[in-house]
Amino acid sequence: MSTQACRDALKKEKVALDKGAHAGLLLSRYLQIAAPTKGNDSKDEEKQHPGERLELYRLAKKAAERAKSIYVSAYDRRLQYLKQDTPCAESFFSVQGRLIVGLGSEHVLEAGITLHHTYGVPIIPGSALKGLAAHYCDQVWGNESVYQEGSSTKQDAYKFKLGEEWHRALFGTSDDSGHIIFHEAWITPESLNGDGKQGLVLDVMTPHHGDYYTGEKDKHGNTVAPTDFDDPNPITFLSVTGTIHVALSCDVDSDVGEKWTKLAMRLLTEALQRWGVGGKTNAGYGRLKLSGPLVDVDQLKADAVIASVRALKFAGVAGSIYAYVELWRNLEVSPAQKRRVAEAIVAKVIEAGREKQSRDKDWYKELLVNIQ
Amino acid sequence: MPTREQECAQRAYVRASEQSHDEETRRTDQGAKKKEAEYQRYAKRFPALIQNCGLAQALAFAQAKAPEDYLTDLAHVVESAMLVDALAAQARCSDISQYQKLTRDTLVASTWLKRYAEALLKGEDE
Numbered sequence: 001m002s003t004q005a006c007r008d009a010l011k012k013e014k015v016a017l018d019k020g021a022h023a024g025l026l027l028s029r030y031l032q033i034a035a036p037t038k039g040n041d042s043k044d045e046e047k048q049h050p051g052e053r054l055e056l057y058r059l060a061k062k063a064a065e066r067a068k069s070i071y072v073s074a075y076d077r078r079l080q081y082l083k084q085d086t087p088c089a090e091s092f093f094s095v096q097g098r099l100i101v102g103l104g105s106e107h108v109l110e111a112g113i114t115l116h117h118t119y120g121v122p123i124i125p126g127s128a129l130k131g132l133a134a135h136y137c138d139q140v141w142g143n144e145s146v147y148q149e150g151s152s153t154k155q156d157a158y159k160f161k162l163g164e165e166w167h168r169a170l171f172g173t174s175d176d177s178g179h180i181i182f183h184e185a186w187i188t189p190e191s192l193n194g195d196g197k198q199g200l201v202l203d204v205m206t207p208h209h210g211d212y213y214t215g216e217k218d219k220h221g222n223t224v225a226p227t228d229f230d231d232p233n234p235i236t237f238l239s240v241t242g243t244i245h246v247a248l249s250c251d252v253d254s255d256v257g258e259k260w261t262k263l264a265m266r267l268l269t270e271a272l273q274r275w276g277v278g279g280k281t282n283a284g285y286g287r288l289k290l291s292g293p294l295v296d297v298d299q300l301k302a303d304a305v306i307a308s309v310r311a312l313k314f315a316g317v318a319g320s321i322y323a324y325v326e327l328w329r330n331l332e333v334s335p336a337q338k339r340r341v342a343e344a345i346v347a348k349v350i351e352a353g354r355e356k357q358s359r360d361k362d363w364y365k366e367l368l369v370n371i372q
Numbered sequence: 373m374p375t376r377e378q379e380c381a382q383r384a385y386v387r388a389s390e391q392s393h394d395e396e397t398r399r400t401d402q403g404a405k406k407k408e409a410e411y412q413r414y415a416k417r418f419p420a421l422i423q424n425c426g427l428a429q430a431l432a433f434a435q436a437k438a439p440e441d442y443l444t445d446l447a448h449v450v451e452s453a454m455l456v457d458a459l460a461a462q463a464r465c466s467d468i469s470q471y472q473k474l475t476r477d478t479l480v481a482s483t484w485l486k487r488y489a490e491a492l493l494k495g496e497d498e
Contacts, residue, residue: 004432005432006428007428007465007466031429034433034436105420106421106423107424108421108429
């Protein structure tokens, strides 16, 4: 006989489970029936959980899609917050195949998944990304025998090894924090659009040799060997597909900080593509591929202003240049990008032959100070 | 006069000790060794299971999968002489404030059992 798994107040006769909008809550509190009490020798997961487990996964999948309307606001708010955290590098990655983070966490369904606590949508914790990047940095970038052009000179490759100078700067040690901040990676709202092919999706793993994997012993005390006669044991679980937004920032607001942030993003991009993040990476899970060029939002903003400044006709410089100085003052970009815009304005003033008239003006001096 | 937490710890210590076997028994009796390892494994997992899935689901899962000894000991550590079925029934039927208190008490009990299981018992490979 199966055991009731949920509280009486949460039974499906009392609660409209099909209207749930938080996948994490459904998965962790609303399993109606657990495995039957001991004495049932069947290893077939479907017989142990008569349809309840699969039904719960389907409800959780729908719930994640239903959460999209409120999730969009949180996602946009997060992007706005990241803009204030300069320097920052952001990228979009598409999942190649499937992704599963948190598979081994303790769960009554025996296959966990990491979901956002408030919205119940899939996320990749910053700690997972940092761990992956740190390990890849040590094993690949720090390994002279697999040295590749671009990350450093071959002689300096050792500085990326664990405990060495560049590894410490990026990731820190147990005594000191690193300078790069690995933000949680959030799935894009478009990946929760309810077409059934993205977001949370049903998946299955089918171990065939359970006794061998768990080290069961036969009557003689020898480990049971895997055989061709073992029954397959299909186990359903949830995995993730879609597009993920990844962001890194640095606690040093300068040109140097920006360079290190971009380097860290390049490292993480390689690691995500080649090694993958989360569980079952040996089976091909967790590979993320850059789905567009590195999005440097600050550079895009600065480029737009610089293009306008350069397009100014000489005759219009005297009347219009101060408006661009005001625009430059209010521009919320990194210091490096702000300096580029200042350089463009000063270059335009000089090109228009107005340097002598502008030299003693406060706004011109302010620009020159920023360029130095 | 001991505190409630101390009394809980004392009950957990007694029950965990009873699951421990000496080296000679572990070497000659594979069944006893496996039983001790399995008890330790569930003792370590159970607090996290309560945190992730709530008390009612964690107990239902344990009734199906965990060693009977562990559940019997857990119920006794929560409250002296409490039975497993009574604990599970309370978890399913209580109102929310009673359920929260029961969850807190069971978390404390399972954490003490975990500590003593880690200290006094040996895993499969040890």
